[in-house]
Amino acid sequence: SQQGEExxxxxxxxxxxxxxxxxxxxxxxxxxxxxxxxxxxxLVHLILIRSxxxxxxxxxLRVTLDTSKKSSSLLxxxxxxxxxxxxxxxxxxxxxxKLVFGKGTKLTVNP
Amino acid sequence: xxxxSQKPSRDICQRGTSLTIQCQVDSQVTMMFWxxxxxxxxxxxxxxxxxxxxxxxxxxxxxxxxxxxxxNLTFSxxxxxxxxxxxxxxxxCSGRDxxxxxxxxxxxxRLTVV
Numbered sequence: 001s002q003q004g005e006e007x008x009x010x011x012x013x014x015x016x017x018x019x020x021x022x023x024x025x026x027x028x029x030x031x032x033x034x035x036x037x038x039x040x041x042x043l044v045h046l047i048l049i050r051s052x053x054x055x056x057x058x059x060x061l062r063v064t065l066d067t068s069k070k071s072s073s074l075l076x077x078x079x080x081x082x083x084x085x086x087x088x089x090x091x092x093x094x095x096x097x098k099l100v101f102g103k104g105t106k107l108t109v110n111p
Numbered sequence: 112x113x114x115x116s117q118k119p120s121r122d123i124c125q126r127g128t129s130l131t132i133q134c135q136v137d138s139q140v141t142m143m144f145w146x147x148x149x150x151x152x153x154x155x156x157x158x159x160x161x162x163x164x165x166x167x168x169x170x171x172x173x174x175x176x177x178x179x180x181x182x183n184l185t186f187s188x189x190x191x192x193x194x195x196x197x198x199x200x201x202x203x204c205s206g207r208d209x210x211x212x213x214x215x216x217x218x219x220x221r222l223t224v225v
Contacts, residue, residue, distance in 0.1 A: 030210045030211055031210075031211055033213055033214065035216075041201070041218060041219050041221075042216065042217075042218045042219060043203070043216040045112070045213050045214075045215065048212075048213045050211065088153060088154070090214060092210060097142050097159065097207075097210060098144065098156060098159050098167075098169075099144055099156065099205065099207065099214055100156060101146075101153050101154045101155075101156075102153065103153045104153045
């Protein structure tokens with residue numbers, strides 16, 4: 001399969017709660033990136049985490065990477081209705097230059 | 112990061128016709144990629160386009176259906192040929208300079224085939 005696995009596929013939470021999304025991949029990676037997509041259009045880059053990093057923060061976002069388990073998670077703390085979007089991980093498989101997306105998590109934050 | 116201008120942003124096309132999508136980058140980039148996003152789905156890589164070589168297509172995608180050009184380091188086109196309603200999707204281009212830098216994306220082309 002071209003795509004990595006992401007779970008959950010859909011997540012619905014209340015404003016103020018935390019949201020956690022997971023991404024798994026099959027081969028070694030150089031780095032892993034997380035993107036947000038609103039309304040099926042443009043992709044917004046959130047965070048890039050390198051293969052030698054374990055955790056990275058940006059504002060309310062926290063990304064972890066576990067290369068032994070070939071997985072990454074994205075945590076959004078204190079969620080807001082404006083966080084409602086689809087979230088995707090993106091990574092290069094093995095030493096390849098090509099970039100492959102996970103299946104994505106559709107997050108709904110209810111006011 | 113660099114900015115990609117992608118056009119058209121949307122189009123409605125008759126079946127059997129072809130549409131060429133253009134992506135212009137505001138700086139030189141080594142690697143460019145083309146993706147398709149079917150309704151409610153994730154993005155699937157169509158091909159990798161590097162200057163000076165033939166595009167590399169992923170399984171399920173062929174050059175006759177999706178010819179790609181990459182004449183220089185700032186420009187690429189994807190043509191969707193002999194379109195059918197099943198080709199109705201969002202098509203996005205992406206650029207990346209090295210294996211360790213972030214990828215950046217065009218705004219997408221929403222294609223409807225009738």
